[in-house]
Amino acid sequence: MTLANDGVKIDEAGTTPQISLASPRDFFDLMKPRVMSLVVFTALVGIVAAPGTIHPVIGCAALLCIAVGAGASGALNMWYDADIDAVMERTTERPIPAGRVTPGEALGFGLVLSVFSTMTLGVLVNWLAASLLGFTIFFYAVIYTMWLKRWTAQNIVIGGAAGAFPPVIGWAAATGGIGIEAVLMFLIIFFWTPPHFWALSLVRSNDYARAGVPMLPVVSGTAETRRQILIYAAVLAPLGVSPWLAGYTGLLYGAVSLFTGAVFLALALRLWRANDATMEAPAWKLFFYSILYLFVVFAAWLVEALLGLGGAGPGGVAAWFGGGAA
Amino acid sequence: MTEDPDRPGIVLTEQQKRSRRGRSIALAIVLVLLVVLFYVVTLVKGPGVLNRPI
Numbered sequence: 097m098t099l100a101n102d103g104v105k106i107d108e109a110g111t112t113p114q115i116s117l118a119s120p121r122d123f124f125d126l127m128k129p130r131v132m133s134l135v136v137f138t139a140l141v142g143i144v145a146a147p148g149t150i151h152p153v154i155g156c157a158a159l160l161c162i163a164v165g166a167g168a169s170g171a172l173n174m175w176y177d178a179d180i181d182a183v184m185e186r187t188t189e190r191p192i193p194a195g196r197v198t199p200g201e202a203l204g205f206g207l208v209l210s211v212f213s214t215m216t217l218g219v220l221v222n223w224l225a226a227s228l229l230g231f232t233i234f235f236y237a238v239i240y241t242m243w244l245k246r247w248t249a250q251n252i253v254i255g256g257a258a259g260a261f262p263p264v265i266g267w268a269a270a271t272g273g274i275g276i277e278a279v280l281m282f283l284i285i286f287f288w289t290p291p292h293f294w295a296l297s298l299v300r301s302n303d304y305a306r307a308g309v310p311m312l313p314v315v316s317g318t319a320e321t322r323r324q325i326l327i328y329a330a331v332l333a334p335l336g337v338s339p340w341l342a343g344y345t346g347l348l349y350g351a352v353s354l355f356t357g358a359v360f361l362a363l364a365l366r367l368w369r370a371n372d373a374t375m376e377a378p379a380w381k382l383f384f385y386s387i388l389y390l391f392v393v394f395a396a397w398l399v400e401a402l403l404g405l406g407g408a409g410p411g412g413v414a415a416w417f418g419g420g421a422a
Numbered sequence: 423m424t425e426d427p428d429r430p431g432i433v434l435t436e437q438q439k440r441s442r443r444g445r446s447i448a449l450a451i452v453l454v455l456l457v458v459l460f461y462v463v464t465l466v467k468g469p470g471v472l473n474r475p476i
Contacts, residue, residue: 115438120448153466157459220463 118201122191126174126202127167127209134390135166135262138285141394142266142278145401150270154221158269161217162262164209165229169258171206172237175199177245180307186300206237217269225269232261246308249315256289257282263394277344280335281394287332288390291325291364295383298322298367299376318375322368325382329364333357336393345397346405352396356389 139162143155150158174181174192178199181187191197210233218226240255248254260282267278294312297304298321301313313321336357340350363385367378399405434442 115432115434116445117438117441119441119444123445123448151466153462157463160459216459220460 116198116201118191118197122196123171123205125191126171126197126205127164128170128173129167131170131259132163132166134387135259136163137391138281138394139163139262139266141398141401142263142281143270144398145277145281146267146270146275148271155270158217158221158225158266161213161221161226162229162265162269165213165217165233166262168206168209168213169233169236171202171209172233173241175202175206176237176241178202180246180309183307184300184303186303210237221269222272224272224274225265228261228265228268232258232265235261246310249310249312251310252293253290256286256293259289260285276342277339280339280342280344281397284332284336284393285390287328287335288386291328291332291360292383292386292390294321294325295367295379295386298379299383318372322370322375326364326368329361333361336360336389339397346400348405349393349396349400353393356392360385360389 136159139159143150143158174190177187178190178192181190182193187193192199192202210230214226214230214233217229236255236258240251240258244251244255263281263285264274264278267281268274297311297313298318301311301318304311305314312324334357336353337350339345340347340353360382363378363382367375367382370378
């Protein structure tokens with residue numbers, strides 16, 4: 097394929113012009129805006145919860161770079177997975193399989209945004225945050241998308257790390273370092289990811305099987321997937337409370353994370369008890385609730401940080417034993 | 423501007439022109455925002471913006 101006349105593409109025969117009809121909206125869709133919104137939110141919590149102060153303009157610049165970096169990795173993911181997206185019901189309307197954007201356009205878009213977001217974050221904020229952002233894009237686009245996704249049923253377990261990095265990047269942007277609180281935020285998202293995606297893949301397993309993606313329900317069956325969801329939920333629920341237990345957050349966060357974690361576990365338990373015929377409703381319920389869970393838990397942390405209620409307050413178990421964060 | 427049907431090359435349809443114009447405007451907006459962002463951050467960080475330890 098060659099380029100001529102202001103980006104007009106001409107096929108190998110040199111006869112049929114293929115002129116891009118992509119709109120700005122299509123390029124925006126390449127950035128997976130819904131995923132990007134969660135990334136921005138968790139990164140915001142990382143920035144606000146971090147000790148010290150960051151100038152609002154620098155904080156906004158950091159958020160923008162993180163958002164664009166997340167969008168870049170989404171575009172690279174859509175470029176590489178265009179063949180899978182074309183056969184999966186859930187993704188056939190994405191810009192590349194729908195024919196609105198060519199794979200080459202998506203690749204160029206993703207690469208340019210990757211470089212720009214990382215370099216801009218480094219120049220405007222700091223290079224630790226930029227390095228973490230660059231690594232996250234690489235991890236999602238290469239380690240997860242190109243390697244793990246089509247190779248192992250543990251794809252989203254390991255690949256989940258990419259989605260867990262934004263609060264750490266936010267923390268690094270605000271402080272120039274990485275704190276234990278940021279690591280806890282990472283771990284919460286890391287252990288949240290498998291039950292979130294497996295709940296979806298339980299009801300979409302035929303889609304994944306048709307596309308040849310070895311998601312856990314396709315490879316190990318639905319019963320094993322429900323068991324794994326329950327295990328991860330059993331780890332996630334106490335892990336969600338751990339920032340309060342360790343004295344890094346206050347009572348508000350402790351109460352919210354305790355309640356929402358218990359509901360998460362109860363929904364996972366209900367899904368585990370279901371069978372193939374009855375699992376669809378509890379799987380959908382857990383999938384949508386998991387989104388709410390992550391939002392509410394991080395929102396509680398954000399509110400505490402904004403109101404100055406966080407830190408080693410009297411609610412922290414560590415404080416009861418005479419410890420707690422400084 | 424009117425298109426000359428006898429002019430050699432590829433003549434874009436109205437839809438193709440619209441989408442190209444949309445992309446051009448979006449790109450212009452992004453570039454302007456980028457300039458504003460760097461300008462404002464430079465003001466915020468002061469003259470020592472590039473004088474930083476690595």
